[in-house]
Amino acid sequence: MLRLAASWVWDFWIADDGDRYHLYFLKASRALLDPNRRHWRATIGHATSTDLTTWTEHADAVIPDDSPAFDDMATWTGSVVRQDDGTWRMFYTAVSRSEGGLAQRISSVVSDDLFTWRREAGRQVIEPDARWYETIDTRQWPDQAWRDPWVFQHDGEWHMLITARANHGDPDDRGVIGHATSPDLTTWTVQPPLSQPGAGFGHLEVVQTIDVDGKPIGLFSCLGSELSNARRAQDPIGGVWAFPTDSPTGPFDTARSYRLTDEQLYVGRLVQDRSGSWQLLAFRNDDDNGGWVGEISDPRPVGWVDGQLRLHGSEAAPAEPLRVGS
Template sequence: MLYQEKHRPQLHFTPKENWINDPNGLVYYEGEYHLFYQRNPHANDHADMHWGHATSTDLYHWEEHGIALAPDELGAIFSGSAVVDKNNTSGLFENGSGGLVAIFTHDGKSQQQSIAYSEDKGRTWTKYEGNPVIPNTKIKDFRDPKVSWHEESKQWVMVLACGDHIQFYGSPNLIDWTYLSSFGKEYPSHIGVWECPDLLYLPVENSSKKEWVLIVSINDDGPNGGSAVYYFTGSFDGKEFHPNEQPEDALKWADTGKDFYAAVSWDNTEDTYWIGWMNNWQYAGAVPVSPWRSAMSLARKMTLYEKDGNLFLKQEPIIDDNNKEAVTYRNIGIQTETAESYEISDTGQVDLQISEASDSTKWGVNFVTDQDEVFCLEVDKEDTYTFYRTEGFIDFSEDFPKEIKGSLHGLGIQELKVIIDRSSVEIFINNGLSTSTNLIYPKGTVRRLEIFTVNKALQIDNITWTNLNSIWK
């Protein structure tokens, strides 16, 4: 049956077949969320890059469409963004009512920025005859334009990845671009190349404040190795980004798992949502799946949380509320010599509320298959958590089965949400203040949840298991 292959995600977007990677061109327009993405329509590896296309009305169920943008004489179609040019600033729309404009990297003899436009809700695209709009002859890695309208300076602002730093450009019309400033050369984590930047203006919870957030994906210097996403908070004046963090400060990681990368946000939405590519370049071309390769994470709503003057990214996964079957257990006490076990499936959500009266400082959750494979999340109440995926299919990469650690930001743990799919585990701690996204490839099928404590008694106010039906049905 279609979309029912071994390890095929049931809660996450995948194409019917062949390779995908970075999400591109995320934009909301006339009732539809558009998800474009890096796409090889001919094979299961990273080559011959096009833009694929899918749409959704709820950020959860997706309909796959055909190819949106294909390579041409300027090169392959690498990552980029899309905006609603509602006032026809570009002059590209003959009817004057505006439409969608895609801004992307042409990867040929060099990497250059080009545009295309659509007058039929993103189904077909016309490339601008004057491409590229930002030529490049000097910088090797010069790509992934993310564009948005900056109201205060009345211009389109582009954030562009340039190897070891970010460049900002401004334009009145999406065609004529002026260099504004650069950021980042003095900051650490330059082992890997900077990619897929984003510039967001996010609300700070429980206040009337908003803060600018600069997103950077980096390939090969993540907190657990390989690909990862980090962020800076600060201010943006229409020309320069001024960070709160200094170069000597620890980097703030958006997700400390192994498999959340190239995440960018949707344009033209009231709240801010983003989505990431659920893979890691350490083993992306070797993961044991077919006839597709790679999936997107769940879409997530983004806000900021402030504690002791520090700002932390907060992420809430988007799930269809009309697609749930839940059971709740209350007032659970667990001793060190026992574990509580619950029957679950391989597609659903676990929610735990930890009692303030609980004595345990180290405890964990096991996801166990019908072949007794164990995928374990262990929590150290003081500061850290660790995810173990040492079982199942792991021999395709020596980097895959290593321990995956994350931080609780000194906040302890009160709430845990884990969303499990056939080949992934997405962890959200303290309502998404700490997140960890990780692939798994069990030989069997997850059927049991076990909760255990390592040292002292663990008291849980409630445990809820929510079975989530397939998005493909």
């Protein structure tokens, strides 16, 4: 478990150098007192582990840039991949002071060793394409959703999955999985979304697609308060969700999503331990009394049960996922 005395920690992502796991996570000072204030003070912390359980904290990986800049207010969730030359690239979400944090963008930094990260001159800043997605000017949501990049290579091309919202549909039901592609990790083209609105989610946060024991699966997170009205009327509880897929690049039928955990855990990430077993890590969100926690859980083993991914030892999920919308 990762719990910091001085800071809350929440969204996170993991890079594996073969010897150690590198955990990157959002953090903000507990001196803020109110955890709802954390988002605008977030930096990207760093810790390492050999077993996914005992973590050693290091200096922060990324902090907001000097003003004026597109990332001068806060740096949010991302992912890390290794480039062909052996260096590492971290993609992250950025918000700026000039827009009050309402517009979200995606960019990247690079590192030789996973400890020291540097911004590049002329790096691309990836923004939503208004042909398919809500923007800051057309949004029907508190902010422009364009964040949480999950980057991976498939069939010789780099793909980025993004928390996004379609530019059509009921305002409470526009959550989609955004998409961008690149031949080289530096030049990106925004593509149409890989899922459709109307699946029951206002947004799908921190998407991950990955093969678990040879079967592709997708994960995302959505709180009960951010489900569509129709889905909430059937079941008001949110948390970490899973959805079946035939390919890590979609298309995805997120209306078939089923809940993997309740809201005590959030931002679930699947990672393989050194024995080859699959584990779920998440941040501890709500305690038994509904209070916010802000720490990273110990790994919990997962496996397939009747065609659905489950936490070992958890109660069985519904045999059929909820279906709402069209």
